Amino acid sequence: MSAKILLALDHIEGIASLPVYAQHGGYAVLKKVLSDISPQQVVEEVKISGLRGRGGAGFPTGLKWSFLARPEGVPRYLVCNADESEPGTFKDRYLMERNPHLMIEGMIISSYGLGANTAYIYIRGEYFYIARILEKAIKEAYAAGYLGKNILNSGFDLDLHVHVGAGAYICGEETALLESLEGKRGNPRIKPPFPAVQGLYNCPTVVNNSETLAAVVPILDKGGAAYAAIGIGKSTGTKLISASGHINRPGVYEIELGIPVEEFIYSDEYCGGIRNGKKLKAVVAGGSSVPILPADLILKTAEGAPRLMSYESLAEGGFQTGTMMGSGGFIVMDEDTSIVKNLYTFARFYHHESCGQCSPCREGTGWMERILHKILDGHGSITDIDLLWDIQKNIDGKTICPLGEAAAWPVASAIRHFRSEFEEYVLNPHLIEDVKHYYRLQTT
Amino acid sequence: MPKVTIDDISIEVPEGTTILEAARMIGGDIVPPAMCYYSHLQGTGGYCRTCIVQVTQGSEKDPRPMPKPVASCRTTVMDGMVVKNTTSPELLEARAGVVEFLLINHPLDCPVCDQAGECHLQDLGYDHGKLETRSEFPRREFEPIDIGPHIKLHMNRCILCYRCVKVADQLTDGRCHGVISRGEASEISTYIEQAIDNDFSGNMIDVCPVGALTDRTFRFKSRVWYTKPVDAHRDCPTCSGKVRLWFQGDDVIRVTSRKDEYGEVTTGPEGNPEWICNTCRFDTKSVHDWEIEGPSHIQRQSVISANHYESLKALKVTTERMYDANPHGTKVDLGEGALDPNNESK
Numbered sequence: 001m002s003a004k005i006l007l008a009l010d011h012i013e014g015i016a017s018l019p020v021y022a023q024h025g026g027y028a029v030l031k032k033v034l035s036d037i038s039p040q041q042v043v044e045e046v047k048i049s050g051l052r053g054r055g056g057a058g059f060p061t062g063l064k065w066s067f068l069a070r071p072e073g074v075p076r077y078l079v080c081n082a083d084e085s086e087p088g089t090f091k092d093r094y095l096m097e098r099n100p101h102l103m104i105e106g107m108i109i110s111s112y113g114l115g116a117n118t119a120y121i122y123i124r125g126e127y128f129y130i131a132r133i134l135e136k137a138i139k140e141a142y143a144a145g146y147l148g149k150n151i152l153n154s155g156f157d158l159d160l161h162v163h164v165g166a167g168a169y170i171c172g173e174e175t176a177l178l179e180s181l182e183g184k185r186g187n188p189r190i191k192p193p194f195p196a197v198q199g200l201y202n203c204p205t206v207v208n209n210s211e212t213l214a215a216v217v218p219i220l221d222k223g224g225a226a227y228a229a230i231g232i233g234k235s236t237g238t239k240l241i242s243a244s245g246h247i248n249r250p251g252v253y254e255i256e257l258g259i260p261v262e263e264f265i266y267s268d269e270y271c272g273g274i275r276n277g278k279k280l281k282a283v284v285a286g287g288s289s290v291p292i293l294p295a296d297l298i299l300k301t302a303e304g305a306p307r308l309m310s311y312e313s314l315a316e317g318g319f320q321t322g323t324m325m326g327s328g329g330f331i332v333m334d335e336d337t338s339i340v341k342n343l344y345t346f347a348r349f350y351h352h353e354s355c356g357q358c359s360p361c362r363e364g365t366g367w368m369e370r371i372l373h374k375i376l377d378g379h380g381s382i383t384d385i386d387l388l389w390d391i392q393k394n395i396d397g398k399t400i401c402p403l404g405e406a407a408a409w410p411v412a413s414a415i416r417h418f419r420s421e422f423e424e425y426v427l428n429p430h431l432i433e434d435v436k437h438y439y440r441l442q443t444t
Numbered sequence: 445m446p447k448v449t450i451d452d453i454s455i456e457v458p459e460g461t462t463i464l465e466a467a468r469m470i471g472g473d474i475v476p477p478a479m480c481y482y483s484h485l486q487g488t489g490g491y492c493r494t495c496i497v498q499v500t501q502g503s504e505k506d507p508r509p510m511p512k513p514v515a516s517c518r519t520t521v522m523d524g525m526v527v528k529n530t531t532s533p534e535l536l537e538a539r540a541g542v543v544e545f546l547l548i549n550h551p552l553d554c555p556v557c558d559q560a561g562e563c564h565l566q567d568l569g570y571d572h573g574k575l576e577t578r579s580e581f582p583r584r585e586f587e588p589i590d591i592g593p594h595i596k597l598h599m600n601r602c603i604l605c606y607r608c609v610k611v612a613d614q615l616t617d618g619r620c621h622g623v624i625s626r627g628e629a630s631e632i633s634t635y636i637e638q639a640i641d642n643d644f645s646g647n648m649i650d651v652c653p654v655g656a657l658t659d660r661t662f663r664f665k666s667r668v669w670y671t672k673p674v675d676a677h678r679d680c681p682t683c684s685g686k687v688r689l690w691f692q693g694d695d696v697i698r699v700t701s702r703k704d705e706y707g708e709v710t711t712g713p714e715g716n717p718e719w720i721c722n723t724c725r726f727d728t729k730s731v732h733d734w735e736i737e738g739p740s741h742i743q744r745q746s747v748i749s750a751n752h753y754e755s756l757k758a759l760k761v762t763t764e765r766m767y768d769a770n771p772h773g774t775k776v777d778l779g780e781g782a783l784d785p786n787n788e789s790k
């Protein structure tokens with residue numbers, strides 16, 4: 001297999017329609033699976049493939065599937081998480097918009113493996129036009145007999161529904177998503193119980209990211225072992241990266257896991273280097289919540305080894321000198337970027353998106369935003385930087401869901417690696433006259 | 445039965461017991477504070493994060509420590525689990541952080557708050573908080589509103605513990621209030637100005653840990669510490685009829701349920717929580733309606749009531765902490781137990 005697996009067909013005119021998709025081998029894997037392969041084998045192949053969840057946490061998908069409770073007479077559900085709301089991440093959108101049938105085929109195969117007869121796609125409200133694309137594709141799949149009762153005479157039934165969210169980042173958190181899907185307020189649930197035991201309508205449920213479910217098709221096509229042969233170590237297969245920021249070629253790229261970060265940033269095949277010949281200053285490698293790293297640490301680990309685009313290599317050095325793969329939202333910043341201003345934007349986002357259930361996140365996210373605003377407004381002091389540090393520390397690890405951490409980590413890492421920049425702001429308020437007018441304190 | 449060790453004290457507890465409940469079985473200082481958990485209501489806890497503890501050993505089988513502090517009210521014990529609460533300085537520091545979060549938007553209007561003297565947030569602040577706030581930003585503000593004929597809502601004081609929501613779900617025949625809006629803007633509200641009027645809605649006042657929900661019939665009548673609590677009962681067709689009457693002179697000015705040392709409504713002989721109905725609470729205020737049992741034993745350490753009630757713990761405000769808050773003042777050594785309300789010699 002080449003590095004292009006998920007995006008192998010995306011350049012083909014009309015691939016979003018079933019006839020064209022079928023011409024290029026679409027639904028052949030489904031047919032093979034339903035006639036030759038048992039549900040247990042499907043789960044087994046996914047385990048062998050080493051596929052890890054592409055939604056952010058990187059949890060091994062096969063393992064997650066094997067946790068699914070299977071009590072007699074209780075329905076099981078598969079839910080596709082297409083809420084994609086992490087700033088800097090826009091790969092699921094591309095995948096679903098270009099080639100919706102790939103993900104749908106993946107969902108049918110996965111549902112068969114899990115024994116789910118109802119599946120949902122939970123898609124963010126802002127992607128309503130993609131919801132239409134998906135609905136059209138689903139209609140085609142029903143008409144062709146790939147969905148509905150007794151699919152391809154296998155005796156397996158599956159209904160697939162699209163549910164459009166109302167535009168809350170928190171509804172991407174899997175348990176808030178399930179609440180929202182049930183028609184309730186999108187508050188994360190307190191775990192345990194986990195969705196694999198009590199998920200949608202209290203029934204065993206698997207929630208997977210769109211990209212994760214799409215990858216099931218190539219895995220069942222060529223076999224788990226062939227997929228595992230791509231990539232490096234425990235980072236198997238390919239990953240979609242949403243590249244944005246000050247680069248020459250922003251966009252969605254499919255990479256083989258394990259290529260050097262330096263190659264990804266500078267090669268013309270990917271980002272094509274920094275715009276306008278500027279120097280690289282920093283990178284947020286996995287979507288806005290993961291720790292920001294300065295140029296030297298993103299290109300090389302603290303030990304001096306080249307940093308690779310893999311779960312392990314990006315995380316090397318822990319949070320002191322490393323970061324995370326996250327959802328693959330790769331945000332590049334050039335030498336002119338203000339880390340403090342950028343952080344303010346992130347802090348504002350997390351403040352706005354907190355669901356408000358638990359005290360540290362509800363109260364702390366707004367507080368951090370206000371302090372950052374104060375600093376940018378020319379009224380900060382050195383003690384504000386220390387206070388920011390304390391607040392993020394008091395949120396980190398003390399919340400119901402990981403949104404608290406998502407809000408804390410960017411603050412912690414910005415201060416850890418760029419403290420002098422904060423100091424410059426508070427010691428030279430006259431330098432920041434120019435930014436004052438466009439940062440007004442957001443009130444909720 | 446699984447055995448759990450909390451702050452070096454071991455206890456065997458029934459399967460499925462939470463760390464917090466296990467700690468309460470041991471009792472004393474090692475019990476984590478709980479602002480949102482309420483044992484008589486289902487699905488409470490997990491929100492406020494004041495009850496966090498450090499699990500240094502997960503279980504006998506899997507001795508790995510848990511990487512983050514956990515909410516003791518929502519974490520069940522495993523056999524061989526080792527928990528640190530008061531014995532972990534980092535944990536106490538983390539809890540102080542949570543308390544700080546709960547206070548940055550709290551109005552601290554205790555002088556005009558009917559809850560003062562029996563407020564869990566006051567206790568929590570004294571026991572676990574810092575003496576000064578580090579937030580300099582304006583606090584969140586809402587207008588107080590009447591939600592129904594009996595209850596006043598001061599949203600400014602609400603800590604979003606969800607207890608009143610669970611009472612409405614589990615005790616009354618139809619909830620018509622809840623949390624609206626998101627994040628920092630979340631507020632408790634009735635749906636489209638509906639009134640809360642329901643046989644058991646008054647219990648929302650009793651579960652509210654702060655002064656956000658108060659009794660309109662008691663409003664500004666007195667301060668808690670000027671009143672005398674007395675236990676009484678009557679034959680009530682709707683509820684247990686076991687109440688606490690709050691006297692000022694010879695008049696009953698308030699009726700509440702009876703509460704235990706954790707501020708929760710007491711448990712009856714059959715293990716049932718002794719909730720009271722609105723008729724007992726709001727409409728039965730003549731002494732002649734009640735059979736008096738005798739003075740109540742207030743088991744809480746309520747701050748302002750300190751001089752009035754027996755069986756209290758010493759306030760944990762040490763001169764050391766006062767000095768920390770005001771390093772320019774003079775450090776006076778008042779001696780051991782100086783601030784102990786039960787210490788008559790000082």
Ligand SMILES: Cc1cc2nc3c(=O)[nH]c(=O)nc-3n(C[C@H](O)[C@H](O)[C@H](O)COP(=O)(O)O)c2cc1C
Nearest residue numbers: 053054055081083084085172173174208209212402
């Ligand atoms: C605040 C928050 C937002 C999230 N948003 C998304 C999202 O938009 N899409 C997604 O796939 N996962 C998101 N996740 C992760 C999901 O909770 C869940 O781990 C994921 O959908 C599991 O799928 P995977 O195993 O295939 O990655 C989010 C998590 C948090 C805490």
Ligand code: SF4
Nearest residue numbers: 355357358361399401
């Ligand atoms: S961490 Fe934030 S988003 Fe998550 S449950 Fe708590 S308040 Fe809600």
Ligand code: SF4
Nearest residue numbers: 602603605606608652
């Ligand atoms: S009003 Fe009182 S009981 Fe209700 S959520 Fe607020 S603090 Fe809790």
Ligand code: FES
Nearest residue numbers: 490492493495517
């Ligand atoms: S009492 Fe446990 S989180 Fe509030």
